[in-house]
Amino acid sequence: MSSLFVFGLGYSALATAAHLAEGGWPVTGTVRSREKLENVARDGITPILFSDAEAVGAALQTASHCLVSVPPEAEGDPALLAYRDALLEAPELHWIGYLSTIGVYGDHGGGWVDEETPVSATVGRRSARAEVEIEWTALAKEKGIALDIFRLAGIYGPGRSPIDRIRSGEARWIHKAGQVFNRIHVDDIAQTVIAAIRRDRLGGVHIFNVTDDEPAPNPDVLAYAADLIGVPKPPLIPYEEAELSPMARSFYEGNKRVHNAKIKRELGVLLRYPTYREGLRALAREN
Numbered sequence: 001m002s003s004l005f006v007f008g009l010g011y012s013a014l015a016t017a018a019h020l021a022e023g024g025w026p027v028t029g030t031v032r033s034r035e036k037l038e039n040v041a042r043d044g045i046t047p048i049l050f051s052d053a054e055a056v057g058a059a060l061q062t063a064s065h066c067l068v069s070v071p072p073e074a075e076g077d078p079a080l081l082a083y084r085d086a087l088l089e090a091p092e093l094h095w096i097g098y099l100s101t102i103g104v105y106g107d108h109g110g111g112w113v114d115e116e117t118p119v120s121a122t123v124g125r126r127s128a129r130a131e132v133e134i135e136w137t138a139l140a141k142e143k144g145i146a147l148d149i150f151r152l153a154g155i156y157g158p159g160r161s162p163i164d165r166i167r168s169g170e171a172r173w174i175h176k177a178g179q180v181f182n183r184i185h186v187d188d189i190a191q192t193v194i195a196a197i198r199r200d201r202l203g204g205v206h207i208f209n210v211t212d213d214e215p216a217p218n219p220d221v222l223a224y225a226a227d228l229i230g231v232p233k234p235p236l237i238p239y240e241e242a243e244l245s246p247m248a249r250s251f252y253e254g255n256k257r258v259h260n261a262k263i264k265r266e267l268g269v270l271l272r273y274p275t276y277r278e279g280l281r282a283l284a285r286e287n
Helices: 011-022 034-040 053-062 078-089 124-143 162-168 186-198 218-229 246-250 261-267 276-286
Strands: 004-007 027-031 045-049 065-068 095-101 146-152 154-156 183-185 205-210
Touching: 004 011, 004 078, 011 027, 011 045, 011 065, 011 186, 027 034, 034 045, 045 053, 053 078, 078 124, 095 124, 095 186, 124 146, 124 205, 146 186, 154 186, 162 218, 162 276, 183 186, 183 276, 186 205, 186 261, 205 261, 218 276
Parallel strands: 004 027, 004 065, 027 045, 065 095, 095 146, 146 205, 154 183
Antiparallel strands: none
């Protein structure tokens, strides 16, 4: 029987887990705090503490699939640091999915990239993701199982969208000439991961860009969201004048347009929300 183990039941991984649980898959996944145990528990999904080595080891003994959604730390990937041996010894495990980021491509001046584009991030969080991709690749090859690396664009969805940021007053109406961002609705992340899981593959490492069809400037997306909910648009703030934290500023350093043809061609994915317009319209209706 197929079952899923998740390192890190966060926003995207939980959406994926919920879809599989609805289809009858038993799902076990880790959280970092006892408070989150109750927050993520639902039918078919059993949360456990990441620090509970006995529970994690027992769950990995029966898992056929493992989805990794924990961010890297200074020392490396927390899941590999704590549970590498348990993963290698998991008898039923034959597929690992790693949720990475398109940030590993670095900056391309607004040009197009695809899965064949070399990784060029050299510092910071994006570089750490690239290093962790290498580490998971090594484990999958050592164990002789399939590894799918999903390089995610900027994630949005219920409770985490431009509409929510506008309503809360947290939206930053910043204009940087020529800057575009790639986005993906959380439901399209879930369907892409599930499509990869359901494809019959005997091994190998495969990389997939998970993004929608239309990279777009952030002000355009915010303006569309504001019109949907009837909120006036404030003046744009030039990027050079914006007060941004180092982390926020780092999002503007990687300017690229990311191809998504591979998930359509190899996984048969038909995006529910091919651009931000469809995604935001659906979120506006839900609210």
